[in-house]
Amino acid sequence: MFKTIKNDLPASIVVFFVALPLCLGIALASGAPLFSGLIAGIIGGIVVGAMSGSNIGVSGPAAGLAAIVLVAITSLGYKNFLVAVVIGGLIQILFGVLRLGVIGYFFPSSVIKGMLTGIGIIIILKQIPYFFGMDKNPEGDFAFLKVEWDNLISGLLNSINALISGNISIGATLIGLISLGILLLWSNVLSKKGKIFQLIQGPLVAVVIGILFYVFTKDGSLGLVSKQLVSVPVPDSLDSFKGQFSFPNFGVITKPEVWITGFTIALVASLETLLCVEATDKLDPHKNVTPTNRELFAQGTGNIVSGLIGGLPITQVIVRSSANIQSGGRSKMSAIIHGFFLLISVILIPTLLNKIPLSVLAAILFVVGFKLAKPSTFKQMFKLGWKQWFPFMATVLPMVITGDLLLGIGLGLIVGIFIILQKSFQNSHFLHKEGEDVNDGKIKMTLAEEVTFFNKGAILKELDNIPENSQLEIDLMNTRYLDYDVIEILEDFALKAKERNINIKLISKRGVVENPPSFIEFFELRPKSSLGLN
Structure with a gap:
């Protein structure tokens, strides 16, 4: 020290x-x-x-x-x-x-x-x-x-x-x-002129001058x-x-x-x-x-x-x-x-x-x-x-x-958390459409590395907007964590997809499955558990 x-x-x-x-x-x-x-x-x-x-x-x-x-x-x-x-x-x-x-x-x-x-x-x-x-x-x-x-x-x-x-x-x-x-002169000029001005700091000089000022002016108008x-x-x-x-x-x-x-x-x-x-x-x-x-x-x-x-x-x-x-x-x-x-x-x-x-x-x-x-x-x-x-x-x-x-x-912390949640909401997935005609094209949804219940709204909105007679490819290759709440959304969508003639292809490290009968069974999850895909 x-x-x-x-x-x-x-x-x-x-x-x-x-x-x-x-x-x-x-x-x-x-x-x-x-x-x-x-x-x-x-x-x-x-x-x-x-x-x-x-x-x-x-x-x-x-x-x-x-x-x-x-x-x-x-x-x-x-x-x-x-x-x-x-x-x-x-x-x-x-x-x-x-x-x-x-x-x-x-x-x-x-x-x-x-x-x-x-x-x-x-x-x-x-x-x-x-x-x-x-x-x-x-x-x-x-x-x-x-x-x-x-x-x-x-x-x-x-x-x-x-x-x-x-x-x-x-x-x-x-x-x-x-x-x-004195302080400005010391920090901007004198401190760079020699070691003596670094050893004797400007605030100390200012205090000494202040004491002297009080002593010599205490009986005067100042x-x-x-x-x-x-x-x-x-x-x-x-x-x-x-x-x-x-x-x-x-x-x-x-x-x-x-x-x-x-x-x-x-x-x-x-x-x-x-x-x-x-x-x-x-x-x-x-x-x-x-x-x-x-x-x-x-x-x-x-x-x-x-x-x-x-x-x-x-x-x-x-x-x-x-x-x-x-x-x-x-x-x-x-x-x-x-x-x-x-x-x-x-x-x-x-x-x-x-x-x-x-x-x-x-x-x-x-x-x-x-x-x-x-x-x-x-x-x-x-x-x-x-x-x-x-x-x-x-x-x-x-x-x-x-x-x-x-x-x-x-x-400040509340605003920071709100921004994090908003970005999490926006970055849960990437949706890419192929083909000249949307109704005849292929749609690929790539999920983010971590997808939590905060992302439910954004994913649900995208799934509901997928047109009938589409081919949907859900890519989970880079996803390491998938919340059970999101899996439930996919499970519900699979039922609707049959009615709307939407073909689903699920791609993950566990394999490729066409129109899985049950997303929950595919991931072998119990209710209210979460998916670790790594």
């Missing part, structure tokens, strides 16, 4: 500065103590990072769980909720043991790309208030805080109205623009107020630091509602993790493949530890992971080091962290969001045709409109 430390150390710094406000924002969105988000970030980096088989995935508190966590804390109480987090971790370990990590591979590539693009757009739009100093709270990854926003669209309209009316912070906007300029800065809890003694930890109340472990919450956390966290694993593996320039069952085991262990010391539920998170990839991270050391940075910063320099302008962090996330939602991605998906474009957009639009990750993925 230490062979790539020159790549992992700078990337870990970037991930640290991306993760810090996200940890705080998710805690706020979940109605949990701020410190609980930092605990989850630290455990996600150090514990999960060490156990995971992913080279570039970064774990931490998940905003996709914020709504579930908020309801659970309200109904159960925080210490009782922590028991559910521990239970969720145990269930995730069970998922890994049962080798359920393959679930993520059943999601189409168009849906995964739609998820990444939707996240990128949401990141950009949701950072607008911070960039212009109009909002006061750090934000999460997907289900962002709704302090002044009823939803994404109204929030965007409010931001536009604030910009038009001049209701923005000049200081926050100025340092945001300076930071954005000064920033506290709501425009990062807000990390500052303990005044060792006892107060220890007092920020919470511990689960295992006295409620027998309550059904605690187990239901635990299972819900395990299920949603596992699904988010597996989708993020799939997405990050696609983004990885070195195309490493993450062992998904091991990932579930690592995530479960992380959630157990996090729950035992007062932290929020953990998943692998696409925002942190993509920032890690884009910053050149090569091994799991990047995730582990970022976890230690979170731990050290919380202990040693919370006051310094509280001087970082949120507009600087917004500028960093602008770049991350743009790289996820490049216009070229839309162009590429459109060129691939409607079978890729529709599931892609069905994923992006609901996510952007509602901010709901799971809703977008669900609708």
Whole structure:
């Protein structure tokens, strides 16, 4: 792991500065103590990072769980909720043991790309208030805080109205623009000029400049107020630091509602993790493949530890992971080091962290969001045709409109399945007619390699349209699977064929038969069984 430390150390710094406000924002969105988000970030980096088989995935508190966590804390109480987090971790370990990590591979590539693009757009739009100093709270990854926003669209309209009316912070906007300029200059120009610019990353420089800007302008007209800065809890003694930890109340472990919450956390966290694993593996320039069952085991262990010391539920998170990839991270050391940075910063320099302008962090996330939602991605998906474009957009639009990750993925998956079923309906067979006169010609029906009950309608329609006095040749030479439902259709058609004077020739690897008296007997099938022709 230490062979790539020159790549992992700078990337870990970037991930640290991306993760810090996200940890705080998710805690706020979940109605949990701020410190609980930092605990989850630290455990996600150090514990999960060490156990995971992913080279570039970064774990931490998940905003996709914020709504579930908020309801659970309200109904159960925080210490009782922590028991559910521990239970969720145990269930995730069970998922890994049962080798359920393959679930993520059943999601189409168009849906995964739609998820990444939707996240990128949401990141950009949701950072607008911070960039212009109009909002006061750090934000999460997907289900962002709704302090002044009823939803994404109204929030965007409010931001536009604030910009038009001049209701923005000049200081926050100025340092945001300076930071954005530094990031673009660093990635497009300076990073190619020398190794020093690869070791010292643009986001770090932007953060340092942001702190200096705050220090030198705090008493002037460009000064920033506290709501425009990062807000990390500052303990005044060792006892107060220890007092920020919470511990689960295992006295409620027998309550059904605690187990239901635990299972819900395990299920949603596992699904988010597996989708993020799939997405990050696609983004990885070195195309490493993450062992998904091991990932579930690592995530479960992380959630157990996090729950035992007062932290929020953990998943692998696409925002942190993509920032890690884009910053050149090569091994799991990047995730582990970022976890230690979170731990050290919380202990040693919370006051310094509280001087970082949120507009600087917004500028960093602008770049991350743009790289996820490049216009070229839309162009590429459109060129691939409607079978890729529709599931892609069905994923992006609901996510952007509602901010709901799971809703977008669900609708995209439904559209993808519908397209598969439609193509299966269309590709069940090939019909070829011979002869100048259809009524005197030969008709050849070649069935596909696999024919299921989805194809019943298409095949039945073609058989019903075959004219009287025809010669029908049914070719099954390439068919490896024929559903019993389709055989029943052929059986019924054979009876009608006699009345319509249609001669049937059946060709298969079992031989050639003229006008078989019974298709079912020919294939020697029992009722409700299926045919394997190979």
